[in-house]
Amino acid sequence: MNLDVITDHLDYFLVGAYPHGPLGGAALTLILSVLSALVSGVLGFILGIALAVTRGFAQTSLLLVLSFFRAIPVIMLIFWTYFMLPIVFGINVPGIATVVIALSLIGGAYLAHSVYAGIRSLRQGQWQAAAALGLRPWQVLRYVILPQALPIMTPSFINQWVALIKDTSLAYVIGVGELSFVATQVSNREMVYPTEIFLFVALLYYAICSTLEFFANRVARRYQQAT
Amino acid sequence: MLFDSLLAPKYLGWLLDGFVVTVVLSALTCASATALGFVLCLGRIARSPFWSLPVRFFLSLFRNTPLLVQLFFWYFGAAALMPESVLHWLNQPHHWRLPLFGVTWPPFEYVAGFFGLTLYTAAFIAEEFRAGVQGVPPGQARAALALGLRRYQVWLSVIMPQAVRISLPPLLGQYMNAVKNSSLTMAIGLAELSYASRQVETETFKTFQAFGIATLLYIGLIVLIELAGQWIQHRQPAH
Numbered sequence: 001m002n003l004d005v006i007t008d009h010l011d012y013f014l015v016g017a018y019p020h021g022p023l024g025g026a027a028l029t030l031i032l033s034v035l036s037a038l039v040s041g042v043l044g045f046i047l048g049i050a051l052a053v054t055r056g057f058a059q060t061s062l063l064l065v066l067s068f069f070r071a072i073p074v075i076m077l078i079f080w081t082y083f084m085l086p087i088v089f090g091i092n093v094p095g096i097a098t099v100v101i102a103l104s105l106i107g108g109a110y111l112a113h114s115v116y117a118g119i120r121s122l123r124q125g126q127w128q129a130a131a132a133l134g135l136r137p138w139q140v141l142r143y144v145i146l147p148q149a150l151p152i153m154t155p156s157f158i159n160q161w162v163a164l165i166k167d168t169s170l171a172y173v174i175g176v177g178e179l180s181f182v183a184t185q186v187s188n189r190e191m192v193y194p195t196e197i198f199l200f201v202a203l204l205y206y207a208i209c210s211t212l213e214f215f216a217n218r219v220a221r222r223y224q225q226a227t
Numbered sequence: 228m229l230f231d232s233l234l235a236p237k238y239l240g241w242l243l244d245g246f247v248v249t250v251v252l253s254a255l256t257c258a259s260a261t262a263l264g265f266v267l268c269l270g271r272i273a274r275s276p277f278w279s280l281p282v283r284f285f286l287s288l289f290r291n292t293p294l295l296v297q298l299f300f301w302y303f304g305a306a307a308l309m310p311e312s313v314l315h316w317l318n319q320p321h322h323w324r325l326p327l328f329g330v331t332w333p334p335f336e337y338v339a340g341f342f343g344l345t346l347y348t349a350a351f352i353a354e355e356f357r358a359g360v361q362g363v364p365p366g367q368a369r370a371a372l373a374l375g376l377r378r379y380q381v382w383l384s385v386i387m388p389q390a391v392r393i394s395l396p397p398l399l400g401q402y403m404n405a406v407k408n409s410s411l412t413m414a415i416g417l418a419e420l421s422y423a424s425r426q427v428e429t430e431t432f433k434t435f436q437a438f439g440i441a442t443l444l445y446i447g448l449i450v451l452i453e454l455a456g457q458w459i460q461h462r463q464p465a466h
Contacts (some may be wrong), residue, residue, distance in 0.1 A: 071403075071449040073410035075421050076442055083434045162291065169293035172414065180296050187303060194303035202292040202300060209291040 005193040006200050009186050013201070016177050024177035026204055032096065032168040032178060033208075036103035037161045043108025044157075048115020049141065069109035074170050077102045082174045095176040099168065107164050114156035118149035154220040161216070162209050169205070179204060234436050238427045242437070245423025246444050252337075252419060253406045253448070256344040260405065261398070263345060264352030271357055282353075289350035294411050297347055302339040302415040340412035348405045355401060359394030360386060399456040406448050420444060 006013070016024020023031070051062060069077070081102045085093045122145060130140040169180040177185075183201040187194045234242075270282035289297070306314060321332035363386050371385040372378075413422035424441035428434050 068446070071407075071446045072442055073407040073421065073445060075410045075413070076424075076438065076445060079421070079425065079428075079438055080442075083428070083438070087434070166291075166293040169295040170411070172295060180293065180299070183296070184299065187299075193307070195300070195305070195307045198296055198300040198304045202288075202296045205292045205296060206288060210287070213291070 002193050002196055005186070005190055005196055012186065013179070013182060013204070016182060022177065025182045026179045026208070028096075028177060029165070029168050029179040029205075030208070032099055032103070032171060032176075033161075033165045035100045036107060036164050036168070039100060039104035040107030040111055040160070040164065041157065043104055044111025044115050044160075047108060047112035048119065051112060051116040052119040053137075066109045066112055069106050070113075074102065074106055074167050075173055077106060078170055078174060095171065095174050098174060099171040099176055103164055103167055106167075107160055110160050110163075111157065114153050114160070115149070117156075118153035119145055121152055122148055151220070151224045154216075154223070158213060158216040158220070162213060165209050165212065166205065232433070234427065234431065234433060234440070238431055238437070239440075241423045241427055242420070242440050242444070245418060245420040245441075248418060249406070249409050249420040249444075250448065252341060252344070252412070252417075253402075253409045255341060256348055256405050256409065257402045259341075259345045260348035260352050260401075263349035264356060267349060267353035268356035268360070271353060272360060286350050286353060289347055290354070294343070294347045294408055295414055298340060298343040298411060298415050301343040302336060305339070306335070336412070336415045336417045340409075340415060340417045344405065344408060344412065347408065348401060351401050351404070352398060355394045355397040356390070358397070359390035359392075362393040363389045395459065396456065399452055403449050403452050406445070406452070410445075 012025060014025050015027045016022060018024065018027070047062065047066065051059060051066075054062060078099060081093075081098045082095075085091075085098065085101070126144055126148070127140060130144040131137075135143065168178055171178050172181045172184070175181065179201055183197055187197045190197075267282055267286065270278045271286065273279050273282075309317075317335050317338065323330045367385055367389070368381050371381040376385070409419055410421040412419055413425065416422075418426075420441050424437045427437040431437065
């Protein structure tokens with residue numbers, strides 16, 4: 001084991017060329033993760049609620065669109081957004097935006113099903129009782145259904161967000177300078193210590209993912225006790 | 228400009244070759260990961276921490292790091308750890324003539340890709356099996372013991388059949404993930420479907436056709452697994 005290759009490039013692993021160049025490395029991985037977690041969470045809620053309130057043709061078409069995003073590999077969707085967005089919109093889309101869009105669509109499609117399943121797990125009587133009390137449909141959702149459904153959904157949200165962190169590594173294929181891209185750069189430049197480099201990077205990802213899991217589980221437990 | 232022409236047969240051939248590699252790689256991965264996942268599950272639920280602790284560590288490490296980094300590790304990192312003689316052997320072409328057909332040892336990226344995919348997938352399958360075993364009510368085992376069955380009989384004829392039935396849907400989900408995850412091996416130069424679509428795109432600039440065909444082929448594979456799962460579940464007797 002030669003750890004000099006890690007310490008020599010530690011800054012580059014953590015923040016990329018910053019402050020002399022663009023931000024990269026683990027910091028960019030974190031930014032990509034947080035952005036796609038937020039967007040996928042919002043998308044998941046909107047689409048999941050849409051699944052719960054629609055019926056018939058509208059629901060079937062929505063389910064079909066969602067299963068498309070769940071069926072294709074993340075890399076294929078990154079290719080699609082990377083090559084098609086500039087053609088369709090005629091503008092240059094930065095790599096970071098491309099990745100966040102692709103990851104959010106896939107994450108949102110998975111989360112929509114978790115939200116839908118969480119809402120459906122409540123008894124039908126909850127809707128009827130709330131409606132009988134004179135609440136409007138969106139009030140029923142906001143004050144009666146979602147507060148009960150949220151604790152049921154939290155485990156799938158945590159799993160999906162851990163998966164998102166891992167999937168940000170796929171930004172590598174379109175040359176976004178996040179942690180795994182930076183790792184291959186250093187490995188190609190040094191040529192001699194790939195074992196140390198990829199082991200170190202794997203441990204960095206591991207630290208990020210398990211930290212999220214640890215805190216999310218703690219928050220979830222406290223939340224579940226409170227309700 | 229997007230739809231103006233179809234792909235030449237040569238490029239369709241590339242995509243088809245890539246598709247065959249994806250199918251074979253995924254099938255081999257699923258088979259070996261199921262076997263390994265089963266063994267890991269046994270270790271994970273073992274009472275002795277001598278077995279369960281290392282397995283827990285392995286599962287947590289492999290589930291919480293990106294597959295891409297794991298593939299890089301096996302492709303670049305493991306090669307650096309191997310003795311010179313092994314590396315030399317791996318880099319040479321090998322061919323064995325068997326009575327019915329010949330076997331060719333694949334290039335190193337195929338070995339590393341298969342190895343990495345198998346370990347990653349097995350870590351997820353092991354947890355699905357564990358959930359299946361835990362889904363069997365504990366009273367079942369106690370009742371079977373009370374009937375005079377031995378421990379191994381309880382496992383073989385009472386717990387396992389029920390656990391397999393419970394973990395079948397998530398297991399198929401993991402098989403779908405294995406198909407999708409096989410696309411990551413393009414990063415270590417394995418010429419599977421995503422790699423081929425990227426290559427066709429670079430050569431022809433027919434973005435829509437190249438990615439469109441690849442996407443349809445992936446969806447076809449996933450739908451096939453889905454249908455197979457529904458068929459198996461309908462065939463199972465209701466209980």
